[in-house]
Amino acid sequence: MKKIAITLFAAVALMACDKDDDNETVTPNVAIDINFSQNFDGTEVTSADFNSLDYTVEHGEMISFSRMRYLITDITFTNADGVSTIVDEYNFVDVGAGMGASIENISLPAGTYTVSARFGFTEEKNTTNAYNDLNAASWNVPEPMGGGYHYMQLEGQYINDIGVTTGYAYHTISAAQDAMTPNVTREDTSIPFSANNIVISNDNDTVDIKMNIAEWFKPWNLNERDGMLMGNYQAQLDMETNGQTVFTIE
Template sequence: MKKTFSILFILSLFIISCSSNSDETIQNKKITINFIHEWDGTPVTKDDFGELKFTNENGEMVSIELYRYVISNIKLVDPSGFETPLKDYLFIDLGEEQNLSYTIEGLFLDRTYSLDFTFGFDDDDNTDGAYADLNTANFNVPEMLGGGYHYMQFDGKYTSETQTTEAGFNYHAIRAVDNTDPDNIVYQDTSFSVSLEGNWLKSTEEVINVKVNIAEWFKNPNTWDLNELNQMLMPNFDAQVLMNANGKTVFSL
């Protein structure tokens, strides 16, 4: 009887020890998310700015002068739909190398998750003047266009067969607005959700590499013609809807 009790006691200590170690692993997850920018497989960094070195789907030569954007409501979602929030939003600036990598520690995770976020802000979060760092960065949208914030500012220059000298473009994504009739202004939320499924969370430290293919803004599903759509895109309702469609293939793993 005493021998049996001793064996059971040792086994219970072993089980508790294993459970404790497992819980410690689960509760001390460290997630690092890297945003890796490219142009159809060619890495893009701030060192590539200012040169006509990229070719878009329409055949124009393109340079990048500014590339910065917001993603919001960043979270991990398990197969049952349970959400683990990571951050309210990130302001990513490629030229300034700002927030190209984000790390969060002390997570309680024990299964495979997808990484979900919103490109830009949805209407509930797109509150005028609410974010101090975005105000400082002049990321605001003018009140006449509905206020709130940009989703993205993508500036550069281009040349083409018909535009042989360098011309500028401002590919700025915001909430679409049609204010041609001041008494009947039409708004459309053109932010969009991204869900990236991966086989992560097998160890205490995980790295998620998010590929950001800048070229996709110009090609899928709409081939973008910079000769036609280059400036004054913020008040262009139809252009904002096209950007929304093209942006949905920009992010991948």
């Protein structure tokens, strides 16, 4: 769908040799894959699990999923010497369409890394209509709600307090102050996350970025907030708070 550009922010030493010795020591590179997956408190969720009211959120509602799309950016590997390698493009995950489940064949020297990433775009990169593939995916945020792009679209159904099955749309964007007015402004609510001591070797050539969907609803009352959230400034701030514990890197 898009090209992954890898930018090295510092030189990575691939070969060390003694000028007085013809012997060379080569640090091998490893081709790694980054895999993106979803779970509900440890139970894997794929498109095969959509449209089943099999999940119970903290507040007690039973919910299902029918759409699950999200954006991860700024994936960075930093080695013990402080050398950073950035996958300097976003990864758009569309679970229902089977898109964005992995980034493959990233070449890195074997070693131990800190791996960091971000949920959503920073404000600097969240530019309206800047990304053609995201435009084609209808990932834009309307200008009256601040413009730019979504961070996530999570949709499905839930059984409400009176026993009626109804829909919800849990959409995260940059928090919009004064939405639907000429004075609308945006606040960056993207979420950085990281993990230390990630070992890259021929025996360990994958990195897993996992989203625990249940954490988005801790706490959350769908009976009070099941839609119209994009223009709700406080709701976006609360979703940012919930999102601090959603993602793990392994």
